[in-house]
Amino acid sequence: MREVEDARRCLRSSHRDATRTRDADAMTSDDARAYDHLVKILLVGDSGVGKSSLLARFISDSFDEQGPTVGVDFKLKHVDVDGTRLKLTVWDTAGQERFRTLTSSYYRGAHGVVFVYDVTSRESFENARETWRKEVEMYGTIANSVKIVIGNKIDREDERTVARKEGVAFAKEYGCLFLECSAKTKVRVAEAFDELVKGILDAPGLLVDEVDDGVKLGAYADRAGGGCC
Ligand code: GDP
Ligand code: MG
Numbered sequence: 279m280r281e282v283e284d285a286r287r288c289l290r291s292s293h294r295d296a297t298r299t300r301d302a303d304a305m306t307s308d309d310a311r312a313y314d315h316l317v318k319i320l321l322v323g324d325s326g327v328g329k330s331s332l333l334a335r336f337i338s339d340s341f342d343e344q345g346p347t348v349g350v351d352f353k354l355k356h357v358d359v360d361g362t363r364l365k366l367t368v369w370d371t372a373g374q375e376r377f378r379t380l381t382s383s384y385y386r387g388a389h390g391v392v393f394v395y396d397v398t399s400r401e402s403f404e405n406a407r408e409t410w411r412k413e414v415e416m417y418g419t420i421a422n423s424v425k426i427v428i429g430n431k432i433d434r435e436d437e438r439t440v441a442r443k444e445g446v447a448f449a450k451e452y453g454c455l456f457l458e459c460s461a462k463t464k465v466r467v468a469e470a471f472d473e474l475v476k477g478i479l480d481a482p483g484l485l486v487d488e489v490d491d492g493v494k495l496g497a498y499a500d501r502a503g504g505g506c507c
Contacts, residue, residue, distance in 0.1 A: 339464070427454045
């Protein structure tokens with residue numbers, strides 16, 4: 279019995295330390311104390327599906343026909359949801375997805391995952407459902423992270439090869455949210471990120487809240503097995 283108590287205490291204190299480190303990081307940044315939670319969101323999917331374009335649309339409401347040229351690690355956006363201030367870090371790839379060489383650190387600690395496919399590309403849909411879902415399942419470190427499946431490029435309706443109901447079925451099978459949108463025409467891009475962020479806020483224990491006697495566990499617990507989404 280005592281060992282169990284000791285183990286719990288030890289776990290609690292290590293989580294408290296982890297939180298202190300993150301708070302310290304937050305305090306040293308120039309917007310210290312400007313947010314309640316730091317949230318990590320990832321974009322995954324085949325090259326060319328429009329991940330960087332969705333990010334540009336979400337962050338700066340812009341779109342470049344050639345596609346954004348520079349790959350970045352992540353972009354920041356502050357949002358306020360019903361009085362809770364979130365600092366979103368949305369991680370994009372710099373093209374490494376072409377070689378399926380995203381490192382495990384890309385996936386680590388993600389609270390939210392966006393699976394993107396192109397509604398005009400069956401291959402990108404199959405890869406989102408199989409390859410990318412499995413990658414997230416394998417490398418994601420937060421068991422109850424929130425996922426959304428996004429079918430992008432609906433402005434190219436004439437060239438569509440993936441039916442909406444197939445996207446819905448994928449999302450349903452793995453417990454993900456689902457939306458179709460267009461980074462080009464900006465239809466439903468904001469809604470997609472809104473849905474995801476609300477899901478993250480609503481997920482029990484996903485964002486660490488400090489409580490009187492320590493820290494709520496859960497957010498940084500290792501994956502406890504189970505399905506991906
Ligand atoms: P990534 O490789 O997944 O980051 O994809 P990019 O964002 O670089 O986009 C690849 C290409 O698709 C670029 O030429 C974009 O302009 C184009 N693109 C992205 N989103 C859309 C969209 O919603 N509709 C259309 N028609 N083209 C898009
Ligand atoms: Mg890109």
